[in-house]
Amino acid sequence: KAGVTQTPRYLIKTRGQQVTLSCSPISGHRSVSWYQQTPGQGLQFLFEYFSETQRNKGNFPGRFSGRQFSNSRSEMNVSTLELGDSALYLCASSLPPAQPETQYFGPGTRLLVL
Amino acid sequence: SQQGEEDPQALSIQEGENATMNCSYKTSINNLQWYRQNSGRGLVHLILIRSNEREKHSGRLRVTLDTSKKSSSLLITASRAADTASYFCATDARNTPLVFGKGTRLSVIA
Numbered sequence: 001k002a003g004v005t006q007t008p009r010y011l012i013k014t015r016g017q018q019v020t021l022s023c024s025p026i027s028g029h030r031s032v033s034w035y036q037q038t039p040g041q042g043l044q045f046l047f048e049y050f051s052e053t054q055r056n057k058g059n060f061p062g063r064f065s066g067r068q069f070s071n072s073r074s075e076m077n078v079s080t081l082e083l084g085d086s087a088l089y090l091c092a093s094s095l096p097p098a099q100p101e102t103q104y105f106g107p108g109t110r111l112l113v114l
Numbered sequence: 115s116q117q118g119e120e121d122p123q124a125l126s127i128q129e130g131e132n133a134t135m136n137c138s139y140k141t142s143i144n145n146l147q148w149y150r151q152n153s154g155r156g157l158v159h160l161i162l163i164r165s166n167e168r169e170k171h172s173g174r175l176r177v178t179l180d181t182s183k184k185s186s187s188l189l190i191t192a193s194r195a196a197d198t199a200s201y202f203c204a205t206d207a208r209n210t211p212l213v214f215g216k217g218t219r220l221s222v223i224a
Contacts, residue, residue: 004156033211042216043157043202056211090156102147103204103212105156 004106025093032074118215137203
């Protein structure tokens with residue numbers, strides 16, 4: 001099976017712009033989670049989608065949003081970018097409702113905000 | 115705040131030596147998982163240990179879990195240069211997302 005894919009891999013934006021990141025999960029996986037990784041804060045959970053519904057949400061401002069499509073592909077959007085949004089954004093898919101859930105990560109999108 | 119905290123933050127060893135990393139967490143968990151991340155890339159699942167298990171092995175990896183101390187350790191035996199990476203523990207409770215620690219950066223010197 002193909003792994004989790006994320007596009008684009010690298011992105012440079014300026015403050016105030018918005019950005020959309022895409023994630024295609026492993027075939028058959030219906031849950032997609034997003035994480036933000038920075039040197040200072042480590043890996044922080046953004047949100048999780050399952051069957052097109054947001055199942056969990058982390059402690060991020062409303063500028064961060066996401067959605068999931070009927071084919072389980074997911075997108076996350078960050079509006080009004082700030083310098084602090086520079087990070088590696090990781091997407092992971094899993095196969096709920098099996099417990100425990102192992103997450104399969106994509107390679108990430110590295111976002112630089114100037 | 116994050117659930118898991120790894121210790122040490124960084125570890126440097128010679129090839130062939132064993133590497134031990136520790137993880138402590140704060141609340142009751144269902145499972146604890148360990149992941150590896152090569153520089154700037156996605157995480158790879160290594161091993162999962164359930165809350166009712168005390169020890170688990172997978173190849174050169176050995177994980178222990180002490181729920182009374184809310185801690186886990188990951189031992190990599192006979193380390194190789196290819197083991198150089200960051201290692202994260204992640205905890206979960208039912209219907210809650212995985213919570214990751216900040217990781218241990220392991221350098222294995224050939």
